[in-house]
Amino acid sequence: MPPLPARLTELIGQPVHAIDTPALVIDLDTMRRNLTRMADFAKKHHVLWRPHAKLHKSVELAALQIKAGAVGICVQKTSEAEIMVAGGIDNVYISNEVIAPAKLARVAALTQAVAPRGGQIAIAVDSVQGIERLALAMTQARHAAAQGKPASPATVIDVFIEIDVGQGRCGVAPGAPAVALALEIRKHPALRFAGLQAYHGGAQHFRGLPERREAIAGAVQAARTTRALIEAEGMQAGLVTGAGTGTLVLEAASGVYGELQAGSFLFMDADYAQNQRDPAQPKFEPALFIKTQVISVHAGHAVCDAGHKSHAIDSGLPVVHAFGAPSELEYFNGGDEHGILRPVAGSTRLPELGQMLWLVPGHCDPTVNLHDAMIGVSGGLRHGTVERIISVDARGALT
Amino acid sequence: MPPLPARLTELIGQPVHAIDTPALVIDLDTMRRNLTRMADFAKKHHVLWRPHAKLHKSVELAALQIKAGAVGICVQKTSEAEIMVAGGIDNVYISNEVIAPAKLARVAALTQAVAPRGGQIAIAVDSVQGIERLALAMTQARHAAAQGKPASPATVIDVFIEIDVGQGRCGVAPGAPAVALALEIRKHPALRFAGLQAYHGGAQHFRGLPERREAIAGAVQAARTTRALIEAEGMQAGLVTGAGTGTLVLEAASGVYGELQAGSFLFMDADYAQNQRDPAQPKFEPALFIKTQVISVHAGHAVCDAGHKSHAIDSGLPVVHAFGAPSELEYFNGGDEHGILRPVAGSTRLPELGQMLWLVPGHCDPTVNLHDAMIGVSGGLRHGTVERIISVDARGALT
Numbered sequence: 001m002p003p004l005p006a007r008l009t010e011l012i013g014q015p016v017h018a019i020d021t022p023a024l025v026i027d028l029d030t031m032r033r034n035l036t037r038m039a040d041f042a043k044k045h046h047v048l049w050r051p052h053a054k055l056h057k058s059v060e061l062a063a064l065q066i067k068a069g070a071v072g073i074c075v076q077k078t079s080e081a082e083i084m085v086a087g088g089i090d091n092v093y094i095s096n097e098v099i100a101p102a103k104l105a106r107v108a109a110l111t112q113a114v115a116p117r118g119g120q121i122a123i124a125v126d127s128v129q130g131i132e133r134l135a136l137a138m139t140q141a142r143h144a145a146a147q148g149k150p151a152s153p154a155t156v157i158d159v160f161i162e163i164d165v166g167q168g169r170c171g172v173a174p175g176a177p178a179v180a181l182a183l184e185i186r187k188h189p190a191l192r193f194a195g196l197q198a199y200h201g202g203a204q205h206f207r208g209l210p211e212r213r214e215a216i217a218g219a220v221q222a223a224r225t226t227r228a229l230i231e232a233e234g235m236q237a238g239l240v241t242g243a244g245t246g247t248l249v250l251e252a253a254s255g256v257y258g259e260l261q262a263g264s265f266l267f268m269d270a271d272y273a274q275n276q277r278d279p280a281q282p283k284f285e286p287a288l289f290i291k292t293q294v295i296s297v298h299a300g301h302a303v304c305d306a307g308h309k310s311h312a313i314d315s316g317l318p319v320v321h322a323f324g325a326p327s328e329l330e331y332f333n334g335g336d337e338h339g340i341l342r343p344v345a346g347s348t349r350l351p352e353l354g355q356m357l358w359l360v361p362g363h364c365d366p367t368v369n370l371h372d373a374m375i376g377v378s379g380g381l382r383h384g385t386v387e388r389i390i391s392v393d394a395r396g397a398l399t
Numbered sequence: 400m401p402p403l404p405a406r407l408t409e410l411i412g413q414p415v416h417a418i419d420t421p422a423l424v425i426d427l428d429t430m431r432r433n434l435t436r437m438a439d440f441a442k443k444h445h446v447l448w449r450p451h452a453k454l455h456k457s458v459e460l461a462a463l464q465i466k467a468g469a470v471g472i473c474v475q476k477t478s479e480a481e482i483m484v485a486g487g488i489d490n491v492y493i494s495n496e497v498i499a500p501a502k503l504a505r506v507a508a509l510t511q512a513v514a515p516r517g518g519q520i521a522i523a524v525d526s527v528q529g530i531e532r533l534a535l536a537m538t539q540a541r542h543a544a545a546q547g548k549p550a551s552p553a554t555v556i557d558v559f560i561e562i563d564v565g566q567g568r569c570g571v572a573p574g575a576p577a578v579a580l581a582l583e584i585r586k587h588p589a590l591r592f593a594g595l596q597a598y599h600g601g602a603q604h605f606r607g608l609p610e611r612r613e614a615i616a617g618a619v620q621a622a623r624t625t626r627a628l629i630e631a632e633g634m635q636a637g638l639v640t641g642a643g644t645g646t647l648v649l650e651a652a653s654g655v656y657g658e659l660q661a662g663s664f665l666f667m668d669a670d671y672a673q674n675q676r677d678p679a680q681p682k683f684e685p686a687l688f689i690k691t692q693v694i695s696v697h698a699g700h701a702v703c704d705a706g707h708k709s710h711a712i713d714s715g716l717p718v719v720h721a722f723g724a725p726s727e728l729e730y731f732n733g734g735d736e737h738g739i740l741r742p743v744a745g746s747t748r749l750p751e752l753g754q755m756l757w758l759v760p761g762h763c764d765p766t767v768n769l770h771d772a773m774i775g776v777s778g779g780l781r782h783g784t785v786e787r788i789i790s791v792d793a794r795g796a797l798t
Contacts, residue, residue: 020798076736097694170695295496296569337475399419
């Protein structure tokens with residue numbers, strides 16, 4: 001990774017008001033509370049915990065999570081895995097399908113890179129072709145050893161079969177089609193069947209608790225049935241991995257899921273605050289903010305310098321943070337570079353020209369991807385100090 | 400700017416199929432046709448042409464546009480202006496309000512930086528405080544000369560008064576409030592009143608031509624009236640600057656606008672294809688694409704590796720490019736990393752696993768911001784060759 005620019009590192013030790021706008025800021029005290037609550041939750045429910053690094057895209061935060069008890073991390077892309085391994089993270093699961101032979105060669109190279117460190121790479125599959133191409137890449141990487149390259153002929157990759165448990169995106173159908181893939185994996189010595197990926201992304205954002213319960217009950221049933229069929233073939237069933245921040249309580253209590261992939265709990269998207277709260281869910285609070293400044297004030301509205309180039313709007317617009325009080329301002333989309341602020345019903349109060357405001361992004365993962373670094377503040381957003389600059393190492397890692 | 404990574408520069412001279420996915424690709428032949436058509440249009444209508452670099456964020460493309468006849472470029476942010484000036488672009492207009500004193504000091508420093516090169520910086524204002532703070536920053540930069548720093552006490556900044564012509568975002572009301580700001584600018588020797596910014600962003604996307612005509616007629620009237628009032632104060636009226644790709648024909652024909660800021664014509668967003676076409680508009684064609692690959696195929700849908708981390712979706716989802724034929728596939732949002740493809744009505748045909756597809760982004764400006772570089776192909780997307788890698792120099796330039 002290139003070094004962080006001086007304009008950012010010079011902020012360390014400065015008060016919050018020294019942060020230029022717009023900027024991506026972590027409330028570190030809150031983030032650390034979220035982390036402890038997640039670690040405690042996983043321990044209490046006897047489930048493994050492998051947070052999705054697509055949230056923070058940061059080697060430093062991945063290492064922090066592993067130190068807190070996570071067994072490793074998930075990523076979505078080969079290039080994200082490469083960045084995490086280069087940063088010293090040894091246990092990386094690419095929870096997504098990879099099809100291009102050139103990418104699979106890179107995945108296989110990662111398995112060789114982490115093996116001497118005692119690490120392990122895992123990947124998801126949902127097709128026979130995907131398995132065959134992966135096996136070929138693994139075999140070729142093993143043969144590199146015979147050509148004098150540093151490679152181990154015993155290196156294996158863990159392979160999870162992704163089953164579609166209601167998301168309607170990737171994943172083979174539960175039951176017999178998944179069993180067929182497990183049998184296919186068994187044919188290849190460099191592949192180790194590791195279990196099932198059963199992630200229901202859509203259910204994370206179902207507003208009502210009953211709807212989330214029904215969706216995850218279906219996912220649990222699909223995973224349980226498929227697991228039993230695989231065991232009936234004489235295979236070790238492996239882990240069932242999945243779950244996000246919106247539903248993790250349900251998967252943890254299922255007795256079927258052995259590993260939780262939830263990542264967003266660390267920062268908590270504004271979107272999750274719209275969900276009917278599950279009383280069993282740990283208290284996760286917003287820890288990621290956009291600091292913004294008012295640059296124009298008019299009758300009835302003001303304009304700030306944070307538009308959707310500063311924060312993602314795929315899961316709704318950001319919310320104006322009011323430090324626990326009801327917000328007096330609503331944020332409206334003003335384009336790439338502007339946000340429009342209007343008083344909420346019952347209020348007429350507008351911010352002043354030059355005033356600083358804090359926004360809670362609707363969706364943290366793609367928001368983080370818009371920034372080179374996150375500015376970590378301890379002591380609170382109002383009177384705190386910049387403690388550290390956290391690099392978004394995997395920003396723009398698309399391939 | 401950091402050097403481009405080898406994985407990109409090694410592509411030069413390679414065929415299109417060597418480009419890993421997802422990737423941002425420019426069809427250079429089409430882009431160059433769009434550029435020539437815009438240059439010819441401006442010449443024919445006797446208007447200046449200052450394209451908005453918020454589209455491409457690239458020094459190389461800014462220089463290409465200036466070589467083709469543009470008088471300079473627009474940017475939205477101080478940091479974008481800094482990157483363009485560092486790259487050798489001397490004529491830069493920050494078409495947005497800047498309020499933070501620290502940022503205004505950087506703007507003033509830019510005026511000093513380009514002055515020896517014969518360049519000129521301009522900025523927009525919409526408040527008395529904005530003018531006063533800008534004047535203070537300019538005075539302080541001029542005084543740097545007295546302290547032995549390389550600075551000229553004669554350096555001025557061009558100041559455009561932004562009037563709100565219907566966008567409802569920044570901008571003072573047309574008429575007397577704008578005149579008051581012009582008189583305010585006149586008080587400060589380091590500020591030179593340059594004219595009016597009268598940009599109607601919303602009108603760019605009005606689907607019907609009558610609606611666009613009505614909106615721009617209102618903008619023209621507001622600019623004309625305000626200009627006359629300023630002239631009545633004995634001031635030079637300066638330029639009226641504005642217009643986007645959706646309406647530029649109307650501003651060019653107005654007799655009031657002297658400068659067009661349109662930028663998107665170079666790449667043409669999919670969103671603009673939804674507008675009822677103005678017969679007087681030059682033929683601009685899509686030149687920016689996301690190359691993507693199918694990673695999962697199911698009954699009724701396929702999944703590709705380009706989600707909204709690869710392209711912005713604020714102005715609608717991307718369109719599957721069909722090389723002039725009607726597209727047989729519709730793109731649905733599959734999250735940050737996935738796109739879901741379904742056959743259009745009347746078709747059942749799905750792409751194959753591993754198949755390459757091309758997407759036309761809904762909105763190019765924030766799409767470009769998601770990428771470090773644009774891969775420039777000549778000879779067409781099907782059989783062409785990578786000619787050059789164009790750095791997105793101002794990617795993530797937020798402040």
